[in-house]
Amino acid sequence: MGLTLDLSGLTKAHGEFDLGPIDLTVDEGVLAVLGPSGSGKTTLLSVIAGTATPDAGAVRLGGRNLVGRPPEARRVGMVFQEGALFPHMTARENVEYAASADGRVEEFATMLELDDVLDRRPPTLSGGERRRVALARTLAADPDVLLLDEPLSSLDAPIRRRLRDELHDLFASLDVPILYVTHDQRTATALGDRLAILRDGALEQVGPPEAVIRRPASRFVARFTGTENLFDGRIVDRTDDGVQVQCDLGLLQSGVSTGQPSAVTVCVHPSRVEVQARDAAGEPGTANAVSGTVARYLNVGNEYRVDVAVDGRSATLSTAVRPTTFERLEIDAGTELDVQIPRSAIHLIPEPPVETRNPPGEH
Amino acid sequence: MTRNAASVRRRLSLDWLSVALVLGGLLLVYYLAPLFSLFVSASPGEVLGRLADPGVRSAATTSLVSASITTVLATVFGLPLAYWLARAETRWTTPVLAAVVLPLVLPPTVGGVVLLTVVGPNTFIGDAATAAGLPLTRSLAGVVLAQTFVASPFVVVTAKAAFEGVDRTLERASRSLGKSRWTTARRVTLPLAAPGILAGVTLAFGRAIGEFGATMMLSYYPRTMPVEIWVSFVSLGLDRAYPVAILLVAIAVVALLILHTVASNPWD
Numbered sequence: 113m114g115l116t117l118d119l120s121g122l123t124k125a126h127g128e129f130d131l132g133p134i135d136l137t138v139d140e141g142v143l144a145v146l147g148p149s150g151s152g153k154t155t156l157l158s159v160i161a162g163t164a165t166p167d168a169g170a171v172r173l174g175g176r177n178l179v180g181r182p183p184e185a186r187r188v189g190m191v192f193q194e195g196a197l198f199p200h201m202t203a204r205e206n207v208e209y210a211a212s213a214d215g216r217v218e219e220f221a222t223m224l225e226l227d228d229v230l231d232r233r234p235p236t237l238s239g240g241e242r243r244r245v246a247l248a249r250t251l252a253a254d255p256d257v258l259l260l261d262e263p264l265s266s267l268d269a270p271i272r273r274r275l276r277d278e279l280h281d282l283f284a285s286l287d288v289p290i291l292y293v294t295h296d297q298r299t300a301t302a303l304g305d306r307l308a309i310l311r312d313g314a315l316e317q318v319g320p321p322e323a324v325i326r327r328p329a330s331r332f333v334a335r336f337t338g339t340e341n342l343f344d345g346r347i348v349d350r351t352d353d354g355v356q357v358q359c360d361l362g363l364l365q366s367g368v369s370t371g372q373p374s375a376v377t378v379c380v381h382p383s384r385v386e387v388q389a390r391d392a393a394g395e396p397g398t399a400n401a402v403s404g405t406v407a408r409y410l411n412v413g414n415e416y417r418v419d420v421a422v423d424g425r426s427a428t429l430s431t432a433v434r435p436t437t438f439e440r441l442e443i444d445a446g447t448e449l450d451v452q453i454p455r456s457a458i459h460l461i462p463e464p465p466v467e468t469r470n471p472p473g474e475h
Numbered sequence: 476m477t478r479n480a481a482s483v484r485r486r487l488s489l490d491w492l493s494v495a496l497v498l499g500g501l502l503l504v505y506y507l508a509p510l511f512s513l514f515v516s517a518s519p520g521e522v523l524g525r526l527a528d529p530g531v532r533s534a535a536t537t538s539l540v541s542a543s544i545t546t547v548l549a550t551v552f553g554l555p556l557a558y559w560l561a562r563a564e565t566r567w568t569t570p571v572l573a574a575v576v577l578p579l580v581l582p583p584t585v586g587g588v589v590l591l592t593v594v595g596p597n598t599f600i601g602d603a604a605t606a607a608g609l610p611l612t613r614s615l616a617g618v619v620l621a622q623t624f625v626a627s628p629f630v631v632v633t634a635k636a637a638f639e640g641v642d643r644t645l646e647r648a649s650r651s652l653g654k655s656r657w658t659t660a661r662r663v664t665l666p667l668a669a670p671g672i673l674a675g676v677t678l679a680f681g682r683a684i685g686e687f688g689a690t691m692m693l694s695y696y697p698r699t700m701p702v703e704i705w706v707s708f709v710s711l712g713l714d715r716a717y718p719v720a721i722l723l724v725a726i727a728v729v730a731l732l733i734l735h736t737v738a739s740n741p742w743d
Contacts (some may be wrong), residue, residue, distance in 0.1 A: 162649045183650040196648040200666045209650040209662070253652045 114140040114287040115174030116161070117257050121287040123171035124152075124159055126219035128448040131155050131313040133169060138257075138289035144304025144321075147291045154181050157259045160291070161190045175257055184230040188250035190256025193262045195246035197234040203245045204230040206472065210253040220248035223282075240271040256291045264299055276302055297337050301325065309333050314401065334379050334461065340430045345460070354455060363402045377461040384457035385403035387418065389441055390448040399452040402429060403417075406447045409438075418443060420451055495574070514674035517717040525718040532701035533725070534719075539575060541618040541699060542684035549627035549679045550617070554672065557631045558660065563697065575631045578624050586624055587692025594620060617694035622683040629678040637671020638664060656670075677731055685728050 116139050123132035131152040136143070147153050158164035160171050162183035171178045178186050199205050203226060207217045221227050224244040229237055237245065243263050250258065252337075262270045263279075280303055294300050300307055303322040308317040308333075309324065317329040324451055328334035331342055332442035354367045359378045390403065402422035407428055416433045429451055433443065441447065525531050556575070559569050578586055594601045594611040604611045611617050641664050649659040664671075687701035695702065700723040708716035 161647070161651050163650070181658075183647070184653045184655055186651075187653070188651060190648070190651040192644055192648055196642070196644045198645060198649075198663055198667075209654075212653075229480075249652065 114289060115256050116172075117289040118170075118172040119160070119293070120172070122156075122166045122171065122210050123301050124155055124164060126152055126155050127311060131315045131435055132166075132417055134315060136308065136318070138291055140287050140289060142283050142290040142303055143306050143308055144300035145291060145308045146300040146304075147293075147310030148295055148336070151310045154261055154427065155296075155311055155313075156310070157190065157261050157291065157293055160257070161188050161259060161313060162186050165296055180331040185258040187251040187254075189253055189258050191243075191246050191250050191258070191260040191263045193265055195234070195242040195263075196243055197237075197245055197249070199234050200337060202231050202233055203237065203241075204236070207249045207252050210249045212252065213255045214386055216252045216254075217248075220252050224248045224278075230398070238271075239267045240275055241473040243267070244277060246465060248365045248393060251286075258286065258288050260290070260292045264294070264296070272299075279303060279387055287356060296302055298343060300335075309336060326384075326404065330462065331377055331461060334377075339379055339381045341380040341382060342461075343380075345376045347374045347376060347428055347460075355460070357458070357460065360425055360430065361402050361422055361453070362400075364423070364453065365455055367455035368458065370459050373462055377463050378455055379459040379461055380429065380457055381459075382417065382430045384454065385429070385431050386452040386454075387420070387431050387433055387437065387441065387443075388450045388452060390450055392450065400458075402431065402451045404449060404451065406445055406449060408445060409433075409443060413435055416443070418449075420449055481536055492511050504570040513717065513720060513724070516730060517714075517721055522721050525715075530698070531703060531719055531722065534700050535722060537615065537618065537697045538684055538700040538723070539726060539730065541622055542680055543616055544619050545622040545626055545683040546676060546680045548623050549630045549683075550672075550676055553627050553630035553675075553679075554634055557634035558638050558664070560631070560635045572635075575628050579626075579628045579632075583625055583686065583688025585622060587689035590620060590689065590693055601649045613696050614694060615697060618690055618697065618699055621689035621693040622693065625689050626679040626682040629682055630672075630675040633675025633678060634668065636671045637668035637675070640671060641667045664706045669671050673735070677734060680730065680734060681727060684723070684730070
């Protein structure tokens with residue numbers, strides 16, 4: 113049974129902004145810390161690993177405070193960006209250097225499919241092989257916590273995807289708390305059992321990936337997790353089964369019924385809407401229909417992103433369209449479409465729109 | 476028109492390369508020509524003849540032994556200081572580095588004078604050492620003191636740069652793997668800095684075996700090779716100094732070759 117990593121009131125001055133205070137508990141399982149470059153992700157890991165000293169707060173592992181202990185006395189394993197392999201040692205020597213017991217080298221080499229490259233030096237290894245060796249080295253030290261600092265950065269897409277899938281399986285087999293830091297939303301949601309969004313040194317939102325993506329707590333989280341559709345809105349009516357909100361898309365019926373302030377941000381995730389041919393029969397009552405024309409479309413790999421300019425308004429609605437639908441509707445620039453926005457797809461952020469914030473008393 | 480301009484430009488850039496080659500080549504000739512002319516100025520017989528001279532033999536021995544001891548001392552005392560200079564995050568590193576560089580910019584004779592004020596006759600340390608049977612002037616110890624003062628900064632300055640060249644992330648990685656600061660320095664930092672350190676050690680040895688100014692002041696006896704060359708030159712003339720100079724060059728080159736073979740042991 114793994115120990116619990118518990119961060120409480122952790123702060124660290126950090127040039128442009130201060131990290132924290134961070135309060136976070138990581139049990140067995142993966143917490144993916146997602147944030148843009150310079151949001152304090154690496155600083156957070158350094159404080160846990162002991163290569164940086166926090167200004168205040170505690171880092172507890174299984175109840176004992178690690179602050180003040182040197183890095184080597186923490187049993188905190190860290191996988192660095194680019195691997196940080198010792199270039200004067202072979203892959204095997206790198207892993208042996210860390211191994212707590214004999215025989216572990218072979219064990220991890222086999223687990224990470226490294227048998228063929230063990231006697232090579234890091235400069236001759238590919239990017240993917242280097243990450244595997246780094247992972248094997250860290251695991252060989254038998255850590256009580258595993259920290260990973262963007263281990264998939266600057267890898268080619270196919271290798272990154274493959275390694276990401278392997279990491280997913282590997283993490284499931286480990287029973288230690290894992291903190292995985294990245295600025296890539298796809299990696300974070302694929303690997304994280306929970307997602308923590310870091311912005312300017314502060315935790316903006318923590319929760320299961322689905323919850324964070326479907327119900328972002330702020331415009332920042334929404335944008336950073338892939339929701340580009342953010343519209344300034346105003347609640348005009350509240351009923352038992354939801355609220356009516358007026359925004360750039362028109363008057364929308366949402367399923368949200370919690371007490372929101374009247375000025376909100378309307379958030380529509382591109383993958384939760386349905387595009388249809390113009391005037392196709394919708395499902396009246398359950399969804400909002402918005403008419404528009406295709407402003408542009410991009411093939412983004414597994415799907416198309418189709419931007420629809422809403423008729424008679426300045427708003428553009430981004431939608432994610434499956435290739436089959438894309439071909440069936442013969443989508444091209446200028447195609448006229450209807451977009452069905454299910455009530456459940458509408459999320460309201462109680463953040464007053466910054467751009468159009470009205471002075472108090474004008475309502 | 477454009478082709479003409481391009482070819483002019485190409486000829487011009489070629490000319491720049493030629494100029495650079497000529498400049499560098501001239502400097503190289505300036506290094507090697509005197510050495511060559513030195514080696515043809517005395518026959519091998521003369522050189523070997525001078526080697527039979529007990530005075531020269533003793534000078535060669537003194538130079539080799541003292542320069543070796545100096546190199547070891549400079550390395551043992553210099554590496555920790557270099558590591559501290561490279562890794563400490565304090566503003567004290569700047570004045571400390573200035574103190575380290577001081578012997579490099581001080582004229583060696585002045586260095587000798589400075590040392591004499593501390594370890595010379597009629598100083599507290601000098602007298603105490605003499606009383607203890609280890610005189611610090613006119614002795615091998617004096618030679619080593621003079622050489623260490625002048626040569627050890629090469630180890631510190633060069634090794635500092637070598638340590639700074641080691642990615643600190645590697646040290647962090649080592650410690651996160653449960654290795655102490657000492658183990659990390661020994662097994663990660665030191666091996667990675669080794670080529671740079673070796674360059675510094677080589678420079679220090681070369682500087683030590685050629686040291687003349689400070690050595691003259693501290694220990695005219697036992698004579699080192701540079702002092703012997705000086706004495707031959709002054710008392711017997713330039714012709715008698717050539718063979719000793721050739722011997723010194725040969726000893727220095729062989730010693731440096733051995734040092735490199737040992738330090739970059741291919742069977743390690």
